[in-house]
Amino acid sequence: MRYLIIILLTATFAGCAPSPLSDDWLTPRPLGGDMTAYRPPPIGAEPPATPGGYTADAAAFSKELALRDALTLALLRNPQLAAFGYEARAAEARTLQAGLSPNPEAGIMVEDFGGTGGNRSFEGAETTLSISQLVELGGKREKRVRFAEADRQRAGWDYEAERLNVITTTAQRFIEVLAAQERVALAKQTAELTGQTHRTVEDRVKSGLVPAADGQRALVRLSTERIALSKAERQLDTARQKLAAMWAGSTPMFTTAAGALADLPPLPAAQDLVAHVNNNPQVARWTVEMAQRKAALDLAKSKAVPDVTGSVGVRRMHEADDTVYLFEIMVPLPFSDRNQGGILEARYNLAKGDSERKAAEIAVRTALTEAYNDLAAAHHEAVTLRDEAMPAAKSAFDSSQKAYESGLSSLLEVFDAQRTLIDVQREQIEAQARYRAAAATVEGLIGRPLQKPQARG
Numbered sequence: 001m002r003y004l005i006i007i008l009l010t011a012t013f014a015g016c017a018p019s020p021l022s023d024d025w026l027t028p029r030p031l032g033g034d035m036t037a038y039r040p041p042p043i044g045a046e047p048p049a050t051p052g053g054y055t056a057d058a059a060a061f062s063k064e065l066a067l068r069d070a071l072t073l074a075l076l077r078n079p080q081l082a083a084f085g086y087e088a089r090a091a092e093a094r095t096l097q098a099g100l101s102p103n104p105e106a107g108i109m110v111e112d113f114g115g116t117g118g119n120r121s122f123e124g125a126e127t128t129l130s131i132s133q134l135v136e137l138g139g140k141r142e143k144r145v146r147f148a149e150a151d152r153q154r155a156g157w158d159y160e161a162e163r164l165n166v167i168t169t170t171a172q173r174f175i176e177v178l179a180a181q182e183r184v185a186l187a188k189q190t191a192e193l194t195g196q197t198h199r200t201v202e203d204r205v206k207s208g209l210v211p212a213a214d215g216q217r218a219l220v221r222l223s224t225e226r227i228a229l230s231k232a233e234r235q236l237d238t239a240r241q242k243l244a245a246m247w248a249g250s251t252p253m254f255t256t257a258a259g260a261l262a263d264l265p266p267l268p269a270a271q272d273l274v275a276h277v278n279n280n281p282q283v284a285r286w287t288v289e290m291a292q293r294k295a296a297l298d299l300a301k302s303k304a305v306p307d308v309t310g311s312v313g314v315r316r317m318h319e320a321d322d323t324v325y326l327f328e329i330m331v332p333l334p335f336s337d338r339n340q341g342g343i344l345e346a347r348y349n350l351a352k353g354d355s356e357r358k359a360a361e362i363a364v365r366t367a368l369t370e371a372y373n374d375l376a377a378a379h380h381e382a383v384t385l386r387d388e389a390m391p392a393a394k395s396a397f398d399s400s401q402k403a404y405e406s407g408l409s410s411l412l413e414v415f416d417a418q419r420t421l422i423d424v425q426r427e428q429i430e431a432q433a434r435y436r437a438a439a440a441t442v443e444g445l446i447g448r449p450l451q452k453p454q455a456r457g
Contacts, residue, residue, distance in 0.1 A: 026153070026156040026157060026159075026160050028160060028163065029160065029164060029279055029281070029447030029448060030279075030447060030448040030449065031164060031167060031443050031444065031446075031447050031448050031449055032071060032075065032163070032164075032167045035068075035071060035072060035075055036072075036075065036076065037075040037076065037081065037163050037166075038075065038076050038077065038078070038081055038082050038085060039085050040082070040085045040086050040088075040089045041089075042089070042092075063254065063255050063256070064254065064255070064256055064257075064258040065174075065254035065256070065257050065258060066257075066258045066259065067171065067174050067257075067258075067259060070170055070171075070174045070243060070246070070247075070257075071167055071170055071171070073246070073247040073249075074166050074167070074170040074246040074247050075163065075166060075167070076247070077247035077248055078166050078246055078247060078248065079248050080162060080166070081159075081162050081163060081166050084155075084158055084159040084162040084163075085159055087155050087158065087159070088152070088155040088156055088158070088159045090155075091148075091151050091152040091154075091155035091156075092152055094148050094151060094152070095145065095148040095149050095151070095152045097148075098141075098144045098145045098147070098148035099141065099144075099145045099148075101136070101141065102133070102134040102136065104131055104132065104133045105131070105132045105133070106129075106130070106131050106132075107128075107129075107130045107131075107132065107311075107313075108127070108128070108129055108130075109127070109128040109130070110125055110126070110127050110128075111125065111126045111127075111128070112125050112126050113125035125318055126315055126316065126317050126318070127315065127316045127318070128313050128314070128315040128316075128326065129313055129314050129315075130311050130312065130313025130314075130326065130328075131311065131312060131313065132309055132310065132311040132328075133309070133310055133311075134307055134308075134309050135307060135308045135309070135310060136307050137305045137306070137307055137308060138301075138302035138303070138304070138305030139302055140299070140302045140303065140305075140307075143295060143298045143299040143302050144299055146295045146298070146299075147292060147295035147296055147298075147299050150288055150289075150291045150292030150295050151292055153288040153291075153292075154285060154288050154289060154292055157281050157284065157285035157288060158281075158285075160281045161281035161282060161285070164281065164444050164447060165444065166246065167443075167444065168440050168441060168443065168444030169246065170243070170246045171440035171443075172437045172440050172441070173239065173242050173243040173246060174243055174257055174259075175261070175433055175436045175437050175440065176239045176242070176243070176433065176437075177236070177239045177240055177243050177257040178257050178259050178260070178261050178433070178436075179239075179261060179429055179430070179432070179433035180232070180235050180236035180238075180239040180240075181236060181256065181257060182261060182429045183232045183235065183236070183426070183429060184229070184232045184233055184236050186232075186422070186425050186426065186429065187225070187228050187229035187232040187233075188229060190225050190228070190229075190422050191222070191225040191226055191228075191229050193418070194218075194221055194222045194225045194418075195222055197218055197221070197222075197414065197418070198215075198218040198219060198221070198222045200405075201214050201215050201217075201218040201411060202215050202218070209407070210411065214411045217411060217412070217415070218411065221415060240252040240254070240257075243257075261429060261432035261433055261436060262386075262432060264379065264382060264383075264432065264435055264436070265439060265450055265451050266451070267375065267376060267379045268442075268450050270372050273368060273372060273442060273446055274365070274368070276446035276447065276448060277361065277364055277365055277368060277445075277446065279446055279447035279448060280364045280445055280446065280447055281447070282360050282363070282364055283357075283360055283361050283364050286353070286356075286357040286360060289353060289356075289357070290350070290353050290354075290357070293346070293349050293350045293353050294350060296346045296349065296350075297343070297346035297347060297349075297350055299346075300339055300342040300343045300345070300346040301339075301343055303339040303342060304334065304338045304339045304340075304343065306331055306332040306333070306334050307332070308329060308330070308331050309329070309330040309331075310327075310328070310329050310330075311326070311327070311328040311329075311330075312325070312326065312327050312328075313325070313326040313327075313328075314326070364445060367441075367445055368442065368445045368446070371438050371441040371442045371445060372438075372442060374434065374438040374441075375435060375438035375439060375442060378431050378432075378434040378435035378438055379435050381427075381431040381434075382428060382431040382432050382435055385424060385427055385428040385431060386428060389424045389427075389428075390424055390425070390428065393417075393420050393421040393424040393425075394421060396417045396420065396421070397414075397417040397418055397420070397421045399417075400413050400414045400416075400417035400418075401414055401417070
């Protein structure tokens, strides 16, 4: 009996102080790995009631905003990324909780009182004080901790996936602001050029050199370009607001985005990108995911082993003025429930993981192929427009303008050449923007930049 009591007390207090948790997060992918991202306070620190620090615009970037500045703001202040950070911290807390043993239970029982005859009072009562402890068998605690630790690592991968998503989306929205700025600049240039043409035509109408209908055509064209300018300015406002939303900014504080779409990075080789598919968190996380499912199966098997509840106590018998000791063990009898369904479910989930892992890898490879094809097509289009179409369109417009001034061509020919030049310029802006946006998508998929970042001066 004495040895049984010692065993029970040992099981009661063993493991009450779990080992401290490591605060290490996953090493970030090379893309943006040198930039600080928002992380909630570590385990042991009280989280703020309202997470702050990312809900306002930064006055420091109130003029020109570079891409790196936009990424810095988004990584530190994006509320969605902060939410994934808190989920990772919550997973750490679950790991802490999983390592705790069940609490012992204290009880008191009074018998043989308040009845009839000589048992009306407490003189013949028997009082028992006891302490009980659930003793987990089958390695449940160890396997529970292993499952929780795998869940913590999985939450870290989810955070990393969202970090790359924030970088990709911010870069794409920054590129859209650059493109919108160039559309506005082109619309202003076109409106000014159309205004000059309108004035020239009006002078020639007054001089009787061209019919009055040419003046009306020029006015219609000028009104159309002014409408296009107003539309481009509204689109720029929208793009600036969408970019500021990446760091929860209610109003864009910056005036312009610094950069040029014409600075196209070189087109990488497709085979060089495929080698980095495993860097994508949606693929890399499956090593941890499969470990977690294996841990879930082990935990389900351990639940088939019944736990033991032991109790020790002391009883005071008032009538006899004696004291005795008690010891009790309760063991469930697993006649029907041996967690068969839980074990079978865990087996199926583990088998399903192989298919899901392959599906994730196929999805990333497919997305990479699609993004690379968009990248290559946009690169070819941008280079062709720059080297071939643009010089030809400029030459044709200059020639038509000189011919009209000399009376050798009609105003419609001038407008046609001008429209062709403007269309080529707009197509070039769109091709450059598509190339830069596709490059950002590819970088997010492989988790690394397409070219080494230049040192900042």
